[in-house]
Amino acid sequence: MIYKLEVRHVKKTFATRQEGEIVTALQDVSLSIRDGEFVSIVGPSGCGKSTLLDMIAGLSVPDDGDILLNGTSIVSEKGHVSYMPQKDSLFPWRTILDNVIVPLQVQGVRKKEARQEALALLPDFGLEQFADHYPFMLSGGMRQRASFLRTYLQKKDVMLLDEPFASLDALTRMKMQEWLMKMWQTFQHAVLLVTHSVDEALLLSDRIYVFSPRPGRVLTEISVDIPRPRAARTSADPSFTSLKKELLHWLEDGISHEAPVRKKQIP
Amino acid sequence: MKNWRNTVKKRGPGSEGWQAFLLPLSVFLLLITIWQLFVNLSGIEEWLLPGPIAIIEALWGNRDLMWYHSVQTLSETLVGLAIAVAVGVLIATVIESSELLRKSFYPLLVATQTVPIVAVAPLLFIWLSYGFTHKVFVVALVCFFPVTISLADGYRMVDRDMVRYMTSMGASPVQIFRMVKLPAALPSFFSGLRIAATYSVMGAVIGEMIGASRGLGIFLIRASQSYLTDRVFAIIVVITLLSLSIYAFVEILARVMMPWYHKQKDPA
Missing domain, CATH: 3.40.50.300 (P-loop containing nucleotide triphosphate hydrolases)
Structure with a gap:
């Protein structure tokens, strides 16, 4: 097997x-x-x-x-x-939406399309109201959700x-x-x-x-x-x-x- | 007591911001007033110590000359600063790309920072004569080191875990540089640029003092040799205002380029 x-x-x-x-x-x-x-x-x-x-x-x-x-x-x-590191390692200079699209951008997807795709997923991960927030504004749990969505978007x-x-x-x-x-x-x-x-x-x-x-x-x-x-x-x-x-x-x-x-x- | 505190707090950061502005302003005005009173009451000679009113009169009375020389100094400063930033970014980025280059050049960069530029300016005068280029070079030299070293240090301060994370996704070195290292280095870069901004006008003025036909530095030397003390003070005020405005420009640029950083620093 x-x-x-x-x-x-x-x-x-x-x-x-x-x-x-x-x-x-x-x-x-x-x-x-x-x-x-x-x-x-x-x-x-x-x-x-x-x-x-x-x-x-x-x-x-x-x-x-x-x-x-x-x-x-x-x-x-x-x-x-898809690898989710121990520390959330979200980029402090990116909003939550722009953080979760990082794996898509690495794969060569354009920012605009990557954002559209991620935006549609935010509600499933309970993050829809935090799209424009910076990581430091979020609680530890919310940051882990964002980190998890980012891992998910590696699409493996x-x-x-x-x-x-x-x-x-x-x-x-x-x-x-x-x-x-x-x-x-x-x-x-x-x-x-x-x-x-x-x-x-x-x-x-x-x-x-x-x-x-x-x-x-x-x-x-x-x-x-x-x-x-x-x-x-x-x-x-x-x-x-x-x-x-x-x-x-x-x-x-x-x-x-x-x-x-x-x-x-x-x- | 508790209620009073609460109402003050409820006014929010706006009122505190005004306080942070009004308090130093009041102290400043108070000091100016004391100065003027001292000059009036003591009857001190004007060539020795002019009062604030005389200085403002000198400033306004010579506004055409002030403008004429300021334009020269400001353009030297801006061109020099721009060159320093361009060369500094280039060198910091190049030495960051290779461990060998970094090890060879970084210590030298730090060491050369201790060379007093004021002492180098006469040497540059020998090489470049007293034209525009000479002043631009002095400014660029003064500003180059803080910019380069702060950016080189900034690249070093990047969170290793973020780089590892990017690597695990198969990101290329260029992607890692653009998406992680560069933004991570920005705060450090801007603290270096702030230092460079405060030094830049001084660099131009020193260059002009050594030899120039136009600019606030030579204007200052001429005024002081003629014992036009009120004019000397007026020129100092102009130089200070120029420095402040360049600093403010850098500060605004930093806020535009790093909104995340400033929101984090002062959550308003």
């Missing part, structure tokens, strides 16, 4: 500033995403989640292994997937989301998660979400890959068989809590195996 996106035995090391020391960020990572599937990566800080997204986006090259899109290698090639059927809601307060975050679920059900992209929130991963995903601390590798893969549509209150369901227990168990296990020194310090 050909997957939408497949990561095969990818390895990545970095040379640190201290002479000769080499840090393994990712150690033999394999994962796959089917068409229209919502997959999350959960792991502690420094497990190489962002490194992996960078490689899928073509921003860096794996030392070993392959990355396939529809069965074809896309290693070190840019522009194949695989989306990489790098902790998109990490900087938001809990309530906004919850709203944005529900909103993202709705958007995903409308547009049916294949999504790879990186997060360190267990609840966020469970609420949104079809499947979850649990990563170990550095060097990052897949500890386990968990299918989330909670029926959709889900909502914030889904997190109170017994099926949700049992999966959460399982996930947390894996995460704690991974950490305790990797950090024996720290474990000794805490009696």
